[in-house]
Amino acid sequence: MKSLQWLGLPSLSLSAAVFYGCLLPSAEAKSSVISPKFVILSMFSDEGGSWYGIPEFNVLEKNYTLPGLSPVYPDLHCTADGEICQLTTGEGESNAAVSVATLAFSPLFNFTQTYFMIAGIAGINPKVASVGSVTFARYAVHVGLQYEIDAREIPKNWTTGYFAQDSEQPGQFPGALYGTEVYEVNEALRQKAFAVAKTAKLSDSPDSTPLRANYSKNPEYKAGSEAANVYLCDTATSDTYWDGDLLGVAFEGTVSVFTGGKGVYCSTQQEDNATLQALLRAAIANRVDFSRIIIMRTASDFDREFPGQSVVASLLGPEPGYDDSIANIHIAGVKIVEMVLDGWESEFKKGIQATNYVGDVFGSLGGKPDFIPKATSKRRGYSRRR
Ligand SMILES: *[C@@H]1O[C@H](CO)[C@@H](O)[C@H](O)[C@H]1NC(C)=O
Ligand SMILES: *[C@@H]1O[C@H](CO)[C@@H](O)[C@H](O)[C@H]1NC(C)=O
Ligand SMILES: *[C@@H]1O[C@H](CO)[C@@H](O)[C@H](O)[C@H]1NC(C)=O
Ligand SMILES: *[C@@H]1O[C@H](CO)[C@@H](O)[C@H](O)[C@H]1NC(C)=O
Numbered sequence: 001m002k003s004l005q006w007l008g009l010p011s012l013s014l015s016a017a018v019f020y021g022c023l024l025p026s027a028e029a030k031s032s033v034i035s036p037k038f039v040i041l042s043m044f045s046d047e048g049g050s051w052y053g054i055p056e057f058n059v060l061e062k063n064y065t066l067p068g069l070s071p072v073y074p075d076l077h078c079t080a081d082g083e084i085c086q087l088t089t090g091e092g093e094s095n096a097a098v099s100v101a102t103l104a105f106s107p108l109f110n111f112t113q114t115y116f117m118i119a120g121i122a123g124i125n126p127k128v129a130s131v132g133s134v135t136f137a138r139y140a141v142h143v144g145l146q147y148e149i150d151a152r153e154i155p156k157n158w159t160t161g162y163f164a165q166d167s168e169q170p171g172q173f174p175g176a177l178y179g180t181e182v183y184e185v186n187e188a189l190r191q192k193a194f195a196v197a198k199t200a201k202l203s204d205s206p207d208s209t210p211l212r213a214n215y216s217k218n219p220e221y222k223a224g225s226e227a228a229n230v231y232l233c234d235t236a237t238s239d240t241y242w243d244g245d246l247l248g249v250a251f252e253g254t255v256s257v258f259t260g261g262k263g264v265y266c267s268t269q270q271e272d273n274a275t276l277q278a279l280l281r282a283a284i285a286n287r288v289d290f291s292r293i294i295i296m297r298t299a300s301d302f303d304r305e306f307p308g309q310s311v312v313a314s315l316l317g318p319e320p321g322y323d324d325s326i327a328n329i330h331i332a333g334v335k336i337v338e339m340v341l342d343g344w345e346s347e348f349k350k351g352i353q354a355t356n357y358v359g360d361v362f363g364s365l366g367g368k369p370d371f372i373p374k375a376t377s378k379r380r381g382y383s384r385r386r
Contacts, residue, residue, distance in 0.1 A: 034082040035110040037344060038337050039103075041087055042329075043096065043120045043271050048073070048088040050119075050329040056338070059086040068102030070095055076103060084337060089271065093144075093239050096271035097278050104282030111287055113349060115340050117193075117294040118275055119333045121325040122235065123268035124299035125248060126215045126224025131302065131321025132204045133228045134332040136194050137235040137295040138356075139263040139371070140183045140276055143254040144238025146174075151246070160250035164257065170250070173257055173373050179362045182258045182371060183276040186291040186354040190232065193294045196335040197230045203327040204228040207320035214306035224302060228324060230332065233266030234259070235297055241270065244311035248304040260371040267297040280360050290365055291354040296333060300325035 040059075042048040051059055061080040069075070070090035078085040089099035104111060124131060149161040158170055166175030174181060204227055216225035236251050255265035276293070283290040300322045305314035340348045359365040361372065 032108070033110045034078070034108060035112075036078065036085045036114050037083045037348075038115045038117070038340050039085045039087065039111070040333065040337070041089060041096075041100065041116060041118045041120075041275060043089050043091050043269075045073075045088065046326050047120050047329060048077075048086060050326050050333075051086050054330055054334065056334050057084055059084055064108065066102055066106055066108075069099050073099070083341065089275065092270050093237065093274035095274075097274035100275045100278035101281065104278055104288055105285070111282070112289060113292070113351070114288065115292045115294065115348065116279060116288065117296055117333065117336060118271075119296050119329050120269060120271070120298075121300040121322070121329070122297035123243070123301055123303035124224070125233075125252070125266045125268075126218075126221035126302050126304065126306075127252075128223050128233050128264065128266035129231045129299055130212055130215075130224045130226050130228060131208050131299045131319075132202060132324035132328060133299045134197055134200075134202065134230045134328050135233050135235070135267050135297050135299065136190050136197070136231070137233065137267065137297065138184060138187055138190055139234040139255070139259045140185075140295060141234065141236050141255045141258045141263060141265075142181050142238070143236045143251045143258075144240055145178060145181055146254065160246065160253070162247075162250050162254060164254070170253060171257060173260075177361050179360055179364070180274075180277050182263075182361050182369070183280065184357055184359065184369070184371065185276075185293045185295060186352060186358050187356040188354060189291065189294060189352045192339065192352065193296065193336045194230060194232055196339045197296070197332040200230075200328075200332045200335050202228045202230075203324045203331055205320065205324055208324070211302075211306075211320055214309070215302065217307040221306070228299075228321075228328070231266065234263040235267040235269060235295060236265050237269055237271065237274070239270055241315075242268070243303060243305075243315035245304045258371070260373050262371050267299065268303045269297060277360075280364060283359075284364055289351060291351060291358050294336060296329070296336070298325040298328045298332070 059077040062078040063075040073088035089096045146162045151161045163170045164174035212225045215221040252265045255263040282288040301319040357370040
């Protein structure tokens with residue numbers, strides 16, 4: 001256990017301090033509460049490592065061991081002044097949901113003005129971007145949260161075995177919602193993040209050139225054959241790590257259907273809707289501001305095969321864009337951290353007014369989701385048909 005010099009209680013273990021903190025008179029407890037301006041959320045060690053040993057700031061100056069975080073990544077890392085913190089959540093939906101909830105509900109922190117940036121790598125749709133690219137999502141869609149029947153057993157006129165819960169076939173909006181299907185984040189903040197990330201000089205190794213050349217054989221994959229760049233496009237979550245054109249096209253469809261045709265599927269990952277669910281619950285409890293969330297995913301590998309390649313080879317094959325995707329988390333992401341800290345007093349402390357709907361499919365934070373098709377919105381909340 002790390003000692004807690006910051007509480008002036010160097011000899012206490014953290015769990016004792018948490019307990020003690022609950023019993024402290026509130027004025028004293030408040031003075032020890034840390035209010036970070038920026039929290040970076042990484043999912044595994046290489047993503048976290050992108051932020052260590054960098055020239056701009058040192059998040060390894062203070063470590064806070066929080067009971068409830070992943071046993072593999074038990075510490076929240078922060079700069080000495082507590083302004084910038086970084087957490088590695090562990091991979092997959094459950095790790096992300098539990099670690100982020102643990103952090104967001106910790107009484108040791110005040111996150112009401114904190115900017116949270118999901119900063120991880122992802123698979124990439126070659127119709128939208130290439131490996132090494134940096135993407136910013138407005139919509140995070142949980143494509144794994146659906147009915148599935150094995151593709152070998154689907155009706156003749158279906159193109160996929162995935163279809164929304166309480167719907168009758170692919171292409172229909174879910175009839176029953178769990179609430180974690182779609183999240184929408186602050187578009188004005190996304191545009192600002194995109195604009196500063198565009199000023200970064202991305203890492204883009206020539207090792208990716210032969211792979212990109214193979215994608216150029218399909219004109220639909222023109223973007224995939226080009227150099228790394230910065231994009232505005234949406235992200236899809238599932239615990240299942242999928243690959244291949246058929247699932248790629250199926251999930252392009254899911255993202256489109258779940259967002260009322262507004263979302264553009266480009267990046268694929270295993271955590272974001274879980275992370276957003278944890279932050280949403282903390283926002284309902286007034287512990288975080290849901291309009292201060294940025295979803296940045298950098299592209300490590302393609303989500304589907306190039307013409308002539310087998311899907312298994314695509315999934316298991318070399319990932320020449322991997323190192324660039326890790327490097328670009330810091331290269332593009334640090335511009336966003338600096339934007340928020342440098343502009344804190346003038347702009348970011350009070351927040352960037354969202355002009356779009358922000359929140360989940362239920363409208364839990366108020367407002368009405370702008371992506372639910374009118375014809376189906378009445379069916380929201382129906383119980384599962386069984
Ligand atoms: C914080 O933890 C990291 C490893 O996770 C370590 O390298 C660093 O030295 C620690 N910092 C302090 C102040 O103990
Ligand atoms: C958290 O910080 C905000 C902004 O400084 C402040 O208004 C609020 O009272 C703080 N909340 C707690 C519980 O300390
Ligand atoms: C498949 O065919 C059935 C029967 O003709 C039809 O009702 C259904 O809409 C079709 N579904 C798709 C996805 O084309
Ligand atoms: C590109 O495709 C060719 C032909 O299928 C293959 O031999 C080669 O290994 C591929 N290159 C990469 C980097 O995947």
